Amino acid sequence: MYQCLPLVEKMISRIKSRSSKLLSYSGSLQLVKSVLFEMQTYWAHIFLLPKKIISIVTSGCRTFLWTGSNNCSRKALVAWEKICRPKTAVGLNVIDILTWNRAAICKLLWPVEQKKDKLWVLWVHTFYIKSQDLSQMETPKQACWLLRKVIDARKCLTSNDSLHKSLHQMTYKGEFSIKKSYLSMLGQFPKADWSKLVLVKGPIPRHHFILWMALYRRLSTVDIVAKWEIVVQQECVLCDTQSEEKFDHIFFACPYAKHVCCSLVNWLGYSRTIGDWNPKIQWLIQRISNSRPRDSILGFCFAATAYHIWVERNGK
Numbered sequence: 550m551y552q553c554l555p556l557v558e559k560m561i562s563r564i565k566s567r568s569s570k571l572l573s574y575s576g577s578l579q580l581v582k583s584v585l586f587e588m589q590t591y592w593a594h595i596f597l598l599p600k601k602i603i604s605i606v607t608s609g610c611r612t613f614l615w616t617g618s619n620n621c622s623r624k625a626l627v628a629w630e631k632i633c634r635p636k637t638a639v640g641l642n643v644i645d646i647l648t649w650n651r652a653a654i655c656k657l658l659w660p661v662e663q664k665k666d667k668l669w670v671l672w673v674h675t676f677y678i679k680s681q682d683l684s685q686m687e688t689p690k691q692a693c694w695l696l697r698k699v700i701d702a703r704k705c706l707t708s709n710d711s712l713h714k715s716l717h718q719m720t721y722k723g724e725f726s727i728k729k730s731y732l733s734m735l736g737q738f739p740k741a742d743w744s745k746l747v748l749v750k751g752p753i754p755r756h757h758f759i760l761w762m763a764l765y766r767r768l769s770t771v772d773i774v775a776k777w778e779i780v781v782q783q784e785c786v787l788c789d790t791q792s793e794e795k796f797d798h799i800f801f802a803c804p805y806a807k808h809v810c811c812s813l814v815n816w817l818g819y820s821r822t823i824g825d826w827n828p829k830i831q832w833l834i835q836r837i838s839n840s841r842p843r844d845s846i847l848g849f850c851f852a853a854t855a856y857h858i859w860v861e862r863n864g865k
């Protein structure tokens with residue numbers, strides 16, 4: 550593990566730089582994706598990363614995404630597990646490096662199971678596996694750490710199929726595919742209706758990020774902040790109704806937000822009054838299923854509206 554620490558520090562130094570502190574959520578997300586992509590592309594293909602190292606990097610990326618700093622914090626508006634989900638499951642498609650590492654280990658298990666004509670595979674079979682069944686044998690205790698991890702990778706294959714069949718399903722054109730293995734290990738997620746809203750093409754990344762948080766209802770409105778035991782002004786700053794600033798007030802019971810949203814919808818030629826968040830989202834989901842250009846623009850404009858209402862609120 551200590552041999553990996555300098556490499557981890559090099560990675561984390563990228564998110565500690567002075568300029569990275571000025572990034573928006575979406576900018577931070579791109580930086581985190583790039584750091585994890587480098588780990589996945591270069592490291593996970595060459596080294597097996599110890600769990601502790603993966604935990605340090607993941608924790609650093611999570612803290613940076615939500616706080617913009619590298620100071621240890623447990624603040625996370627949306628769980629990391631949801632962030633790592635594919636976009637169709639309303640995630641942000643960030644690489645789950647622990648799962649990716651497991652998939653990379655399976656790439657080493659595959660030639661052993663296939664008895665490929667390689668010197669190291671022959672060595673493993675001659676000295677450790679001998680005539681045993683790879684899928685049933687105990688992990689040889691006298692083997693080195695790396696080999697034990699490779700043989701233990703059998704446990705990552707959770708399907709009921711045989712070891713041979715499970716590994717074969719992770720191949721593509723006769724070669725083992727880490728990506729295929731990774732997607733299989735991530736598993737299936739229930740598809741949320743509102744994934745259509747975040748899959749709309751065109752929104753500016755920062756608009757997309759705020760819409761994604763709004764869909765999870767994780768924007769730090771007064772009701773959310775109160776759960777963190779932070780005392781802030783209770784009234785909505787966008788209107789003079791002195792209503793408490795809850796998520797459902799800002800989106801879109803608030804007269805100011807309702808006016809902005811109605812104007813936009815009418816400008817696009819839809820005759821519809823804007824109600825609360827949930828009915829509005831349901832209406833959008835039905836619309837965005839349609840492939841007409843006007844409906845696609847509606848999705849783009851809705852993301853922009855949610856973003857600018859939120860920015861206006863934060864600027865007050």
Ligand SMILES: [Zn+2]
Nearest residue numbers: 785787788803
């Ligand atoms: Zn208001």
